[in-house]
Amino acid sequence: MSSHDVMPEMGLYQPVSVEDAVGLASQLAERGWLVGGGQDTYGWLKDRAKRPEVLVDLKGIESMRGVRETADGIEIGALVTLTEITRNPLINERYALLAQAAGRVASPQIRNVGTLAGNVAQDARCWYYRRGLNCYRAGGNLCYADTPEGMNREHALFNTSRCVAVTPSDTGTALVALEAQMVIRNAAGERVVDAEEFFVGPNLDIRHMTVLRAGDILTAVRIPAKWANAEFYFEKVADRNVWDFALVSIAAAMRVNNGVIEDSRLVAGAVQCTPRRLTSVESAIRGKARNQETADQVASLAVQGAQPLNFNHFKMPLMENLVNRAVRGHA
Amino acid sequence: MNPKLTRRRFIKGVIASGVAAASTSLWYTASGQNRPAGAVERLLTINVNGQTRRVDVAPQETLAHTLRYKLGLTGAKLGCNRGECGSCTVLADDVNIYSCSTLTHEVKNKAILTVEGLRAADGTLHPVQAAFIQELSPACGFCTSGQIMSAVALLKSNPRPTRAEARQALSGNLCRCGAYDHYLNGVMRASGQLS
Ligand SMILES: Cc1cc2nc3c(=O)[nH]c(=O)nc-3n(C[C@H](O)[C@H](O)[C@H](O)COP(=O)(O)OP(=O)(O)OC[C@H]3O[C@@H](n4cnc5c(N)ncnc54)[C@H](O)[C@@H]3O)c2cc1C
Ligand code: SF4
Ligand code: FES
Ligand code: FES
Numbered sequence: 001m002s003s004h005d006v007m008p009e010m011g012l013y014q015p016v017s018v019e020d021a022v023g024l025a026s027q028l029a030e031r032g033w034l035v036g037g038g039q040d041t042y043g044w045l046k047d048r049a050k051r052p053e054v055l056v057d058l059k060g061i062e063s064m065r066g067v068r069e070t071a072d073g074i075e076i077g078a079l080v081t082l083t084e085i086t087r088n089p090l091i092n093e094r095y096a097l098l099a100q101a102a103g104r105v106a107s108p109q110i111r112n113v114g115t116l117a118g119n120v121a122q123d124a125r126c127w128y129y130r131r132g133l134n135c136y137r138a139g140g141n142l143c144y145a146d147t148p149e150g151m152n153r154e155h156a157l158f159n160t161s162r163c164v165a166v167t168p169s170d171t172g173t174a175l176v177a178l179e180a181q182m183v184i185r186n187a188a189g190e191r192v193v194d195a196e197e198f199f200v201g202p203n204l205d206i207r208h209m210t211v212l213r214a215g216d217i218l219t220a221v222r223i224p225a226k227w228a229n230a231e232f233y234f235e236k237v238a239d240r241n242v243w244d245f246a247l248v249s250i251a252a253a254m255r256v257n258n259g260v261i262e263d264s265r266l267v268a269g270a271v272q273c274t275p276r277r278l279t280s281v282e283s284a285i286r287g288k289a290r291n292q293e294t295a296d297q298v299a300s301l302a303v304q305g306a307q308p309l310n311f312n313h314f315k316m317p318l319m320e321n322l323v324n325r326a327v328r329g330h331a
Numbered sequence: 332m333n334p335k336l337t338r339r340r341f342i343k344g345v346i347a348s349g350v351a352a353a354s355t356s357l358w359y360t361a362s363g364q365n366r367p368a369g370a371v372e373r374l375l376t377i378n379v380n381g382q383t384r385r386v387d388v389a390p391q392e393t394l395a396h397t398l399r400y401k402l403g404l405t406g407a408k409l410g411c412n413r414g415e416c417g418s419c420t421v422l423a424d425d426v427n428i429y430s431c432s433t434l435t436h437e438v439k440n441k442a443i444l445t446v447e448g449l450r451a452a453d454g455t456l457h458p459v460q461a462a463f464i465q466e467l468s469p470a471c472g473f474c475t476s477g478q479i480m481s482a483v484a485l486l487k488s489n490p491r492p493t494r495a496e497a498r499q500a501l502s503g504n505l506c507r508c509g510a511y512d513h514y515l516n517g518v519m520r521a522s523g524q525l526s
Binding site: 005006007008009010011012013014015016017020021023024035038039042043045046055056057059060083106107108109110112113241242243 | 369417420
């Protein structure tokens with residue numbers, strides 16, 4: 001009987017309350033691993049590149065589901081799937097940017113089970129790291145991607161510090177643009193972190209892509225009313241339209257009055273370890289008409305300071321073009 | 332060979348090896364009297380293709396493994412075993428998922444539907460199966476059961492999809508033979524939009 005399941009042997013808990021899950025997560029600490037949809041998780045385990053001993057499946061926790069209206073916007077349960085986000089009427093009506101971003105993740109089957117929490121908390125997709133090599137991010141003392149022969153076509157242009165991996169999360173850029181807030185629970189209580197501070201680069205912590213630590217559970221994501229029904233633009237460029245991660249993506253929210261941009265948030269994905277806010281472009285377009293002329297004037301600001309690696313120079317014109325489209329407002 | 336007998340032998344073998352595994356895994360502690368809230372029981376009763384099946388499932392076991400190697404349902408294929416091809420697609424409560432990237436314990440309360448469960452009791456094929464045959468959709472056939480399950484999921488929620496909607500709905504199913512347009516023809520026929 002040839003029947004090997006490539007999953008390694010491990011324990012599994014399926015708590016039904018946040019309290020129980022927090023208890024388990026803090027008790028297990030580094031030995032435990034939280035599971036939302038498992039779509040980022042199982043690859044790590046099958047490859048033996050990460051070796052937790054116990055899985056804590058959060059899907060039974062009812063309070064972490066659903067989309068609610070709040071006094072200032074909406075609150076999305078951490079377990080809400082990407083497919084649910086693409087179909088939710090409230091999100092589509094007011095925050096279509098997030099629905100568009102979620103709709104570009106992976107494939108329909110992965111979106112059907114992949115959760116919003118898992119999408120923002122997923123780990124780097126650098127193939128050296130995913131293979132289980134002992135690079136900086138894995139606790140070692142070299143980077144395989146940032147070498148003369150390293151394959152770094154998909155790696156970073158900005159803010160690298162030993163590690164040159166990029167953020168893989170498609171929803172992360174949209175959430176930073178929308179000034180979302182992440183609600184995190186642990187044994188000590190609850191804290192709320194701005195999406196922009198939630199993602200961290202290697203200069204702050206080379207082992208983690210977010211502020212989440214063992215024992216922390218992301219329970220919800222709040223989106224303030226500030227950008228509700230703003231003008232949005234999302235575009236992701238990848239090698240294939242399905243399954244592939246962004247080479248560069250852009251998420252933009254703008255308040256436009258009589259054709260003039262009053263305020264904006266522009267965020268690029270896959271160009272550094274965190275979603276990258278394009279503040280120089282944001283200030284350059286304030287008070288300008290939203291048209292091709294403005295777009296042509298400001299697009300090159302986006303790539304100022306880029307430090308391309310051997311194989312990712314193409315990301316600079318790509319990024320510039322995406323910013324151009326986002327500013328003018330059409331593909 | 333009688334498939335039912337084989338299946339029974341399979342399950343017996345698994346229960347025996349499950350006991351052996353207990354001494355080495357965390358399962359032992361997890362099954363103790365004072366276990367923390369939420370520890371899983373291994374012996375599951377799951378609903379597959381409308382039937383109730385008792386099966387011993389390891390905590391980390393994938394649905395593809397349970398279906399193929401414990402329940403003898405080999406219609407879900409293992410192509411990549413990492414969420415990148417779609418040949419293992421099955422439905423859980425009418426939603427298409429990758430069974431290679433789902434733990435059986437995660438879907439133990441859902442109704443699982445595999446390609447084996449599509450045929451009517453009298454042997455009549457499901458409209459998607461019949462249409463795929465008529466349109467000569469499969470080439471080598473390896474991806475076919477996955478394509479069928481994604482098409483079935485689509486037609487359950489959207490009985491008359493446009494070709495673009497069908498393309499999107501089947502986009503998580505890779506076909507190395509490149510028979511995509513033939514599968515789309517099949518979906519359009521199954522939804523009564525081709526004659
Ligand atoms: C073939 C393939 C292609 C993909 N393509 C894309 C893509 O194009 N774009 C993209 O953005 N992603 C992509 N992904 C990555 C990922 O699987 C999905 O983004 C998905 O949303 C992850 O969600 P999940 O719930 O399944 O994650 P899980 O695997 O359950 O979790 C991912 C991580 O988050 C942690 N986590 C989960 N829930 C919580 C919580 N509530 N609190 C704290 N930590 C938590 C887990 O411990 C784990 O470390 C792809 C994955 C695959 C396999
Ligand atoms: S880019 Fe980061 S994750 Fe990749 S090999 Fe270098 S240190 Fe490791
Ligand atoms: S075998 Fe499951 S997606 Fe390829
Ligand atoms: S028919 Fe051969 S892989 Fe699709």
